[in-house]
Amino acid sequence: MAKKNLNLDEVMAYIEKLPFTQFKSVVEHYSNTQDSDFSDTLNKLTVSNFEQRLESLEVNSSCPTCSSHDIVKNGRKNNIQQFKCKECNRRFTRFTDTILEKTRWHWDIWIKVLEMTINSYSIHDMINVLTKDYGCKGINYKTVWLWRMKLIHTLAEMPMPKLTGVVQVDETFIRESQKGSRKLKSTIGNSVERKARYGRQPSQYGVMGAEFATVVTAIDNRGYCVCKVASLGKLSPELFFDLFDQHFDNIAYLCSDANSVYEDYCQLRNTPHYVRPSNFLKIIGNYGYIIQATEEFEKKTNKKVLEHLYYEGITDKITNRGEILFDTFNDIKYQNGLSLARVNELHNEIKQYIYRDMTNVSTKHLQDYIGFFTYIRNWRTTNGHYPTSQNDAENIFIEILKTKKNLTSTEVRQKELSLPKPSSRYMEVLKEETEKARNAIDNPYFKFNEEDGVLSFNKREYLLDLPKTRLYAIAKECRIPRYKKLAHWSLVSVILKQDNIQDILYQQLAKDRNKLIDEEDLEVMRSSGYVL
Incomplete structure (x- = not known):
């Protein structure tokens, strides 16, 4: 079959439809064959593309310092349009204080990196995709790690939701890690040497000491959650109040285990508190409760066991509301779905994300990863599915740009562990x-x-x-x-x-x-x- 010869208009129409990465390949091929350098032109196209998008999103349409709209153009520098505020004389660009500041990557590449971050690609897999499919020649591990960290931090800094109705709360514990650090520091005493851990090595004193980071999680019956790294070791009532009170709105019941921290909070806020000890099934089993009761007499026996234990104050209960009869307590419990099932499921997801998807993370970056996990999970609750597609990533990236969050590479590199820890x-x-x-x-x-x-x-x-x-x-x-x-x-x-x-x-x-x-x-x- 004879090849069709394209005229200039058809070639131009074809090029206009190409994604940037393919257009870049065409330009680089032409540049090589003609022994010409079009890199500056490509950079101008990248900047121009971003400026048009940021303008349409109204990013920095006012002064980022004083919010004044009395701004004027102030020339171009490095191909980037400069602006000046007439109120405070601040000079800025569309990129100022955004995650794109000082960037040289095209919009499509940013979207792909965010998409891969959301889908838990390894750094090596991200490098392969960027090199082979997007022409990012010479990109290295450190660059991609910092790039991913900026995105994770930015999403971790997004405002967390207000929880309402029935809220379940509990802690989970992540083993302290100094992954990537050259100088290891002991968290349990200056006289104790912190050695590198190879393979499985248990802690010496468990979750109440500084060998674990305490991650406090809360989730309401809609599925929205708030997860925060509170401290190394024990959680104090004051710390819980400072971290979570702002996220509680008109709570009907707070459900937790027997940790006294939550009882203290409920007394302070006069909130009904459903308490279910973590050894609940062991307790009722010891007193003759039949877990899989099918016969009518077994169910009656179970009710008597639970009633006896309830009045003895041994099993689950509602505190901070005076004396409640057993039958009334049961009605409240089942009508409102009082349990710890949701928060326990949330803990399993966090452990899977930290230990399997991320193959463990340094404790100094743990809040960023936990905050990122929280954002993605709440996004799923809002949208009905986890973000996985390019379109999902683009919508999230637009949200990032509108909130104007940023973390510099220097800040990532110099970050230190700053969690409260036991004396x-x-x-x-x-x-x-x-x-x-x-x-x-x-x-x-x-x-x-x-x-x-x-x-x-x-x-x-x-x-x-x-x-x-x-x-x-x-x-x-x-x-x-x-x-x-x-x-x-x-x-x-x-x-x-x-x-x-x-x-x-x-x-x-x-x-x-x-x-x-x-x-x-x-x-x-x-x-x-x-x-x-």
């Missing part, structure tokens, strides 16, 4: 109490968790929170006479005077646990071939 005195007490507990229950793997009520290691507070049946069992074991006639406070005072009070307390803690060995230690055992 040296607290860490000393944690170490001492951990050793005492391990000896008391003969378990070298014991570690405190957030529900143990040991934020201050106050023995009286811990005993006062125990139901009367547990206190009576302790009193009986200690042979305390006429213990049932003593007031609650008096009974606790008598128990505290026992010589073996330390062992008593830690044996009670052990009874509450779903597992006496943390999952991180179990994973190490499995990987080493230990038979459990």
